[in-house]
Amino acid sequence: MKWWSNPKQRQRWHSSEILPSDTDDWGQIFFDLFFVGGAYNLGNVIKNSESLDTRTILYFMATGFPSIVMWHDKLYYDARFTTRPGRDVVHLIMEIFQFCCVGTALSRIRSVEVESHPCNHIDMFEFAMAVFLSSLLTIVRFVEVVFFVEGDPGAREVAKRVIFVKILPALFLLLATVESGRSSFGGGDHDEGCDAYEKPILYCISSWICRLVIDYFDKVLLSPKGRRKFIEEISVPMNVHFCMHRVGEWMLLMFGESIMSLVIVEGDNESLDHNIKFFAGILSVALLAKLHFKSEPGHNEDHALSRSRSSNYLYTTWLIPIYSLALIATGISYKMFLYNHGNYKSNRYLAEEDYAQMEEREQNTANLFSKSLTLVLICTDLNFLLHQGTRAFLDQIELIPKGRCFFLFLCNVFLLIFTAMSATIQNDPDNMALFGLAAILLKYALRRSFKSWKQIDTPTPNIDDDGILHRKGTAANKASAVLSSNILGTDSEDDNYQYEIEVYETVEATLAKFEIAEAQEFNPAQSPIIIPDSTAPPNTHPRNNNHSDYQIQLS
Numbered sequence: 325m326k327w328w329s330n331p332k333q334r335q336r337w338h339s340s341e342i343l344p345s346d347t348d349d350w351g352q353i354f355f356d357l358f359f360v361g362g363a364y365n366l367g368n369v370i371k372n373s374e375s376l377d378t379r380t381i382l383y384f385m386a387t388g389f390p391s392i393v394m395w396h397d398k399l400y401y402d403a404r405f406t407t408r409p410g411r412d413v414v415h416l417i418m419e420i421f422q423f424c425c426v427g428t429a430l431s432r433i434r435s436v437e438v439e440s441h442p443c444n445h446i447d448m449f450e451f452a453m454a455v456f457l458s459s460l461l462t463i464v465r466f467v468e469v470v471f472f473v474e475g476d477p478g479a480r481e482v483a484k485r486v487i488f489v490k491i492l493p494a495l496f497l498l499l500a501t502v503e504s505g506r507s508s509f510g511g512g513d514h515d516e517g518c519d520a521y522e523k524p525i526l527y528c529i530s531s532w533i534c535r536l537v538i539d540y541f542d543k544v545l546l547s548p549k550g551r552r553k554f555i556e557e558i559s560v561p562m563n564v565h566f567c568m569h570r571v572g573e574w575m576l577l578m579f580g581e582s583i584m585s586l587v588i589v590e591g592d593n594e595s596l597d598h599n600i601k602f603f604a605g606i607l608s609v610a611l612l613a614k615l616h617f618k619s620e621p622g623h624n625e626d627h628a629l630s631r632s633r634s635s636n637y638l639y640t641t642w643l644i645p646i647y648s649l650a651l652i653a654t655g656i657s658y659k660m661f662l663y664n665h666g667n668y669k670s671n672r673y674l675a676e677e678d679y680a681q682m683e684e685r686e687q688n689t690a691n692l693f694s695k696s697l698t699l700v701l702i703c704t705d706l707n708f709l710l711h712q713g714t715r716a717f718l719d720q721i722e723l724i725p726k727g728r729c730f731f732l733f734l735c736n737v738f739l740l741i742f743t744a745m746s747a748t749i750q751n752d753p754d755n756m757a758l759f760g761l762a763a764i765l766l767k768y769a770l771r772r773s774f775k776s777w778k779q780i781d782t783p784t785p786n787i788d789d790d791g792i793l794h795r796k797g798t799a800a801n802k803a804s805a806v807l808s809s810n811i812l813g814t815d816s817e818d819d820n821y822q823y824e825i826e827v828y829e830t831v832e833a834t835l836a837k838f839e840i841a842e843a844q845e846f847n848p849a850q851s852p853i854i855i856p857d858s859t860a861p862p863n864t865h866p867r868n869n870n871h872s873d874y875q876i877q878l879s
Contacts (some may be wrong), residue, residue: 326412331468333475334406334563337556341565341624351419353571355398356577358423362391362430363581366649367656372435376688383436385649386529386750390455390497391433392645393532394426397462397490403562404482405469422461429454440520440746442507446526449504455528456497463490481558489538493531500527536641541635564624573646575616578648582609582655589662598662598755604757605658611764612651612700619708629711635710643710647703650696657693661753690751697760698744701767705736732770739766 333339365387373380407415432451442448467481504524586605586809592598621627628639709717721729743763750756 325416328414329407329412330472330474331407331465332403332567333473334402334404335559335561336476338526341563352402353573355395355423355426356573358426358430359391359395359574359577360584361647362433363652364584365430365433366391366652367412367581367585367659369433369435370653370656370692371660374437375684376692380436382529383439383525384653386525386532387439387451388649389434389532389645390528390653391430392534392648393493394455394458395574396640396644397459398422399567400486401465402460402570403564403567404560405473405475405479407465418461418465420561421580424455425458425461429458440522441518442504442521442524443510443518446508449501452497452500452504452524452528456494456501459490459494459497463487463494466490476556476560478557478559482560485542489535489542492538493535496527496534500524500531503527532645537548539637539641543641544633546635551699556571562629564627564629567629567756568620568624568627572617572620574644574648576613578651579609579613579616581652582612582658585655585659586662588661600754601658601661601757604761605661608757608761608764609655611768612704612763615704615764615768616641617753619704619711621711626711631711631713635713638706638709643703643706646699647707650699650703653692653696654700657689657696658757660689661757662694670704686753687747687751689753690747690756691756693756693760694744694747698740699761701740701743701763704767732773735766735770739763739770 352566366384369384369387370376370380407418429451432447432454434447437447438445439451445640466483466486470480470487473479473483500523503521507521507524583606585600586609593602624630628635630636712720724732743759746756746759746763750759
């Protein structure tokens with residue numbers, strides 16, 4: 325094993341995207357295991373809170389968003405560069421150090437009572453310090469790229485921009501570490517005694533807000549623009565296929581946390597009420613996962629990471645973090661439903677104060693469930709919209725009659741409003757679980773309705789006087805195929821790319837060999853002659869190289 329080796333650029337311009345080998349991928353999956361426990365601890369922040377108020381949500385977000393940033397920083401680096409950890413001693417130590425930082429941070433996510441009192445508990449200090457050290461390690465890795473990378477000259481420019489972007493959020497994390505450390509070790513400037521001290525958590529959430537602003541300037545406003553040659557000289561491509569693979573695994577972790585919240589619970593599992601809530605939760609999470617993954621594109625060219633700078637920024641910086649925390653909040657709501665606190669209404673010996681406290685707890689849980697589920701449904705729509713783009717989405721909407729399109733729009737708006745306001749109608753755990761399942765089923769039905777309501781221009785065989793069969797479909801038919809695949813979650817021609825040969829550059833040669841073989845076996849005068857369609861686009865994307873883009877002439 326070497327002591328040290330140069331970091332290498334993972335993806336080159338104009339080269340095909342290849343996923344890492346199995347020997348490299350185990351580290352990515354092992355890294356994700358820490359976030360399984362982290363998501364569980366984030367759910368406990370809500371579950372163990374005395375009151376689900378704004379302060380609880382603040383601590384939930386202020387510990388959740390920086391934790392997701394640690395995962396995203398590793399994804400951002402690995403999508404552009406590779407050090408093959410385990411092949412040299414230095415990078416192996418750096419990898420182990422990162423595991424320790426992430427494990428420490430995620431294990432120190434505690435309840436609001438613990439985090440807000442660093443004078444009595446050291447958890448807030450250790451959380452802030454671990455997140456800061458993880459951010460500092462990311463900066464060190466990009467400094468290494470600046471001086472020692474093996475790749476294009478643009479790799480150094482990209483690393484310099486990342487270092488500049490990471491400095492200010494890291495300073496906020498450093499302030500959180502210093503303030504919580506001063507309180508923990510007796511040097512705080514707050515009042516005497518051990519009162520709640522909110523400065524460290526405010527610095528943590530400020531680091532994420534600062535990241536949102538700086539990333540917008542870096543990825544959207546001030547991103548490299550101009551001719552392709554100039555862009556290639558000051559930047560390096562990102563392996564979008566690798567990112568799609570990793571984000572898919574991350575979302576499976578978030579759905580898995582909801583399942584874990586339903587499975588790991590103490591309650592009266594022999595009662596009918598418990599089984600209603602349990603199976604309603606299982607079906608709800610399964611349908612949400614189906615809605616999400618059916619809206620994911622099958623190719624990296626159609627992904628939000630590749631479509632535009634704005635879609636890349638909104639997808640990575642806004643959608644994924646908010647979507648993840650909304651799924652965690654929804655899962656923990658089901659867990660709180662399963663606890664058998666709904667029987668307090670039939671307890672005649674319960675004190676009046678305890679009765680009021682339990683009723684308030686039940687109402688707060690219903691409010692959390694309705695708001696988080698509404699946010700999840702909105703995120704599923706935004707996920708599809710970012711992949712498609714507003715212009716393409718509006719073009720596809722034109723395939724649906726205006727009256728039915730307006731009806732679908734009203735149903736979606738009504739569904740979101742009803743889901744958000746359902747807690748004001750009913751706060752019983754059984755009814756809320758069934759309300760949530762009904763809302764998700766309706767959402768699924770609305771997406772499926774696009775398939776039966778869209779206008780399809782069915783192509784008819786077109787054979788001219790020369791005996792040429794034109795098999796290309798109309799533009800409306802192609803657009804409807806894309807609509808079926810991406811909106812409806814159904815199989816279509818466009819959805820079958822992943823099951824066909826991905827490289828089509830040799831299609832003409834393959835068909836020519838088939839023609840020669842047929843000519844040798846049969847009469848050459850009766851053999852078909854394959855003529856490429858002159859109007860077909862160049863072979864730059866698999867969807868432009870379908871066999872239907874050829875004309876068959878019978879001599």
